[in-house]
Amino acid sequence: MTTSIVLGLGGCLDSELVLDENRLQAMADDHAVSLSEVRQPAEIATERDLLISVLAFMHEGIGGERYVSGIEALLAVQDRFEHVMTVGGTNVRAGRTLALLGHPNVLHVPGRDETFESQLAEGSAVLPGTPRANYVPHLIVQYPQHMRVRLMGGSIHTSHANRVILVNDPVSELTPLHDGLADWLRPGGVFVISGLNSIRNEQILEDRLRALRGILEQAPVGLRVMYEDADYHVPAFRRRVWAEITPRASVVGMNEDELASFTGRPVDVTDPSQIASALETILANLPGGTVMVHSKYWALAAGTHARELGGALECGILAAGARYLEGDAARAESLDTAGEHPTSRVGEAVAEKLPARIAAPVTVQPARELRTGAPTTIGLGDTFLGGFIAGVVETGAMLETRSTLETT
Structure with a gap:
């Protein structure tokens, strides 16, 4: 018997940058960035802020996810580089892997989108009852090992490869729960909760947590609940989600x-x-x-x-x-x-x-x-x-x- 696997709650389109070292160097030169400035900005509102954020990740050799308040900055950086459109989201990529390994799964995503659905792996499906939505792509910056960028006052050199996710996605900020979600869960199945990190409004978060609490309180016998943590766009929300979700995971x-x-x-x-x-x-x-x-x-x-x-x-x-x-x-x-x-x-x-x-x-x-x-x-x-x-x-x-x- 096939195990029921439901993967939620996010899903998005990703714009994967082809990070050309010469173009990145030109961008750093255009903005006259100095090494002393390379630290995470409190807010990413401009193209320069976004560049400094990426350089800070590269300098530390780590990955992460940041919210970008200025969507124009995202588009401007995207236009500087070649890029490829793919599907993303923790649950969506996990679903692709499961499907490839012979485990069909159902995706709970913010909404149906033709471009999004056309790229899903066979065996990983969005149910017909899912409402429609228009996705704004997330910008994915993958940097390689040994990339060097010269700055005013010094340079940075990446110790190993990693990736940075930059997001301004109104649909993901809502992360709606669909009416039929509870009916998708089966005894002995698996339910993955992710994507709550994109929510930026406290009332929306509380509404989602209240709905999830009701679903989990009525969970089918033997349901295995997994919560996948993430970088929260509003860091204070992380502890609130932990308090509500992890006791039930x-x-x-x-x-x-x-x-x-x-x-x-x-x-x-x-x-x-x-x-x-x-x-x-x-x-x-x-x-x-x-x-x-x-x-x-x-x-x-x-x-x-x-x-x-x-x-x-x-x-x-x-x-x-x-x-x-x-x-x-x-x-x-x-x-x-x-x-x-x-x-x-x-x-x-x-x-x-x-x-x-x-x-x-x-x-x-x-x-x-x-x-x-x-x-x-x-x-x-x-x-x-x-x-x-x-x-x-x-x-x-x-x-x-x-x-x-x-x-x-």
Whole structure:
């Protein structure tokens, strides 16, 4: 019997920039950016703000997502570079991976859009009852390793590849819940909650959380609920979502950047002591729950269900590895190709040392050491999530929640 998999709540069109080093250099020269200015702006309103934000991410060697208040700035930067239109959103990319691995799924997205739906993978579907919407593309900036940009007073040099997401998307800010959502959920199925990070209005957020609480309180028996964390456009909303959603979630997932963001301090993902400290902070905010974290070197689960999730973590690693190597061309057999690469020595060291440094149950799977001249960094976390869910379904992990009737 096919497991019911419902993936929500976002979905978007992505405009993926082809980041030409000469054009980026020309842009930095045009705006006369100095090295001393390269730090995250409080607000991104102009083309110059957007450039400085991207340069700051590159300088730190990290990825992230930022809201852009001036849509003209997004369009201006997009027009400076070649770009490709694709479908995006955590749930949408995870759905693509699941479909490729033989797991049909239903997408709860803000609305139906012909361009959006034409690019969905077969086996990942938007239901006919979904209302129509017009998507404003998110700008995705993928920067490679060893890119150098000369600035006034110095230069920046990227230590490794990563991606930046820049958003001004009125439809995503609404993240509507469709009337039929509760009817889509099935006993023993999977329900993924993501996309709430795009909401910028407090009343809209409260309305969505109230509706989700009602749906989860009436959840079918054995429903496995997964919440995937993200960079919130209004950072204060993150804790509100955690308070409402995580007590009803089987697993809470995040990447290494979000782990550091939640704890409020940098986390060296090669240092077992720093990882353990960060996990303890997370689990203190997740009593009785399970956190899943995916990084460049390893993926891990800590908490109640950690020991059930080794196979799912490995499947997520191989799925993300296949995308890193082959991008949108990756297929099910690409996971075998990724699996042929050696395991990360850093990941192996973390797997060996971390359990002794944390009281909670923990399972660590080393990632693979991958080499390619043209890596794909866009959608790696989303693809990991799709592989992880496939692993949960295939291994039969039940992931019973603390109580879907618990209130906070």
